[in-house]
Every structure is written in structure tokens, then in C-alpha cells.
Amino acid sequence: MLIVRTKMKIILFFSLASCGVALTALAAAPKIDPTLQAQVESEAASIISSIDSVQTTHRGGRSKYWQALATHSTPPDNGKVVTADKLAATAGGAGNASWSDKGFTFSGGTRSAYRVDEYISTLGPGYVIFQTVISGTSTFTRALNHGPEDRAFDWTEKVSVR
């Protein structure tokens, strides 16, 4: 009986210890401010819908989707509405169009920055919409995938290699 109790204590100790490690790891990962998250996700809904519509039209007769560079040179921070200053920028190469070329004005500015990557995989073409915002002093990005690869991820802190 004593042995069983001792074993249970040991198991309990290691269970609590492993929970502690997991909680420490979770605590180390910064999270996007929930109010800001709600704001930028609400803002994104109509923009994403517009991008999807543009991509459907763009793809007709082409082998790949439209690529768009980041809308802002610096992502908006902490809910500030910032004018998109890179709408005329285009990815190099023939036939690439800017946000402006595709009819996006983002009038009045946005609370987050947007970028679209196109990809060609063995399963076919697709695109990923990246939405980026600064929360506190950390930069957070989420990826919304439209295509055959599993490329989506929820809000995660993005840091430089440095």
C-alpha cells in the first residue's frame, strides 16, 4: 500500500512538473491583444472577400494567381488607422499588377497590413493572404490559405532572424 502511494506521489509530481514546463512555454509566447485582434479580423473580412474575387478573375487563363506586395512599408500598430503607402508597388516580372491596378484603394487607411503570396505546388496553384499588425511592441501575422497546400496559421509573433 505504501509502495502504491509512493508511486502515485511520484506520478503526480512528474505530471505537475510537466504541466509547469508547458505553462512556462506558453507564458513565454506573447499573444496579440484580443481587442485589437477582433478589430483587425473584422476589418479583414471584406478585404479578403475582395481579394478572393480579384483572384478568381485574375486566374482565368493564367497558370498562377496574383501576387501583391505588402500594403504598408511598416505595419499599423495597436489599432491605429494608417494609410496604405505601397499600393502602387509591383512585384518584378512581366504582367504583375499592383493593389491599385486591381482597384484596391483602402480609402481612409487600415488597421493592419496585407500581402498576397502566390504559389505553385505539385498539387496545383494557390495563394496565401498574410495579415500583419503590431500589438504592443511585437509584430503578429496570420496566414489565410486559398489552395491545395496546408499553409494557414493563426496569429503568431513574427521575429527577424536577428
Next chain:
Amino acid sequence: MRRRFSALVPLIAVLLGLSDPSMADGGFIRRGNVTGANPLFTSLVACYKLDEASGTRADSSGNGYTLTDNNTVTQNTGIIGSAGQFTKANSEYLSKSSVTNLQITGDTTLSGWFYLDSENALDSQVIVAKATSYPTTSDYVLTFQLNVTTRTVLFRIYHSGGNATATYTIGTSAITGAWHYVIARYRASDGKMTIKYDAQTEATSTESSTPMATTGAFEIGAFGAADAFMDGRIDVVKKWTRYLSDAEEVLDFNGGVGVDCPN
């Protein structure tokens, strides 16, 4: 008679197992002959020639870890054949979703060739990485960096809550417009990390913690799809699940001309 014998020499070499014409280098690396399978390719789990003009890029290791093309990586002259041409301003990179062989779960070696079109102060240009975000889904990165005036190549391994880095300092002169080789190793038994640039003396460090093995994507030319894009060319990228010997590092550099992937 002498001419006939000369013509028979390659055939005799094959019959005696002294060379293998089916291999990329004909079974010879420089003047060193290799019998049977090239031992340099033992435990080679991914190898990218990057000879394709566009679209997906094939893995020549036999594992089929084909790379997805993101934002139209183009083609240029390589150290061997052609290379991937990456344009930083376009956020171009190649990627493969995570598989165990591309993680660091034991001894590991990574090597590749890069050719910079530009250098940007306070910026990194990644040769190869496996990362999505920090600290939850980053495994490792092999990259060129220009701090303010100092050029380095570094090999960083991420662990829970931090990382360990082996850094080789190249110097203060620009290295654009030429091919450079980098090879990095990790030995699980003692955490030893090394990085070697061209034929220079290697730099070392120690990873005392267990490396992260995450679901982050394997990428050539970017870090987490959002940072440190390469502005230049990358060619012949290899990953092994073993710690290459010092002699094998020299073999893979091959006097500055490289060794191609298996066919």
C-alpha cells in the same frame, strides 16, 4: 593495340568497381575514386539542384521532398548547371511542408551555395531555414548577415525559449557577385555546432538544449515566409541526417566547384 586498351580502361574500371558512370560525378570526386554508391550521399535526405527554370523544384535525394515555388523564383547560372534566382523585393522563396527528415532530430549537416546580388545593412539573407514563428515553430536557420559593416554567416538552432548560434565572421569587404559555400553541422551527442564558409577555418558553438522539431516549413531563400529574403542565387542545397566528417566537408566543397546532387 595501345589505343584499343585505352578505350577499354573505363570499362575495366567499372567492372572492377572503381567507378560508377551512373553517378552524377561518374563515381569520381576530383581525383579520388569512389566504389559503389558515393559515400558522401549516405544519409542524404534532401538535395536540390535548383536547375529548373520555374515552378516546383525537385528533390534528387530520392525522398521526393519537392519544393513549392512562392512568388516566382526564376533561374540563373549556377555553381553547377543552373541556380534559383531569388529577388528580395518580390518576396521570392521555395518551401516544403515539414517532414521529420527536414527537422533536427539527431546529427545533422546542411550545405549550400549562394551568390549575393546585393547586401543590405542590418539585414539577413537566408540560404535555408525551417521556421514559421518564434518561439513555437522555428527549428533552424543558415543565413548570411550584414550587421553594420561586418559580414557573417551563421547557423542557428532554436530550442524552447532560446537558441544557440555558430557564427563565422567573413570580414568587412563586400562578397557580392561571386559564389560562396557554407556548410553547417550539429552533433547530438555533445551539442557541437559548426559552420564553415568556403575553405576557411570553421567556427563552432554548443547547443546545450534539445533542438526544436516543429511543424514549421522548410524554406530556401526566406525565414518564416516573411523575413530575410535572399537577393541573389542559391544552388545545390543538401541536408543529411548525419554529422559529416571534416574530410567530407572538404569533399563537398570540392575545391570551390561543388558536388552535384545524385541523379
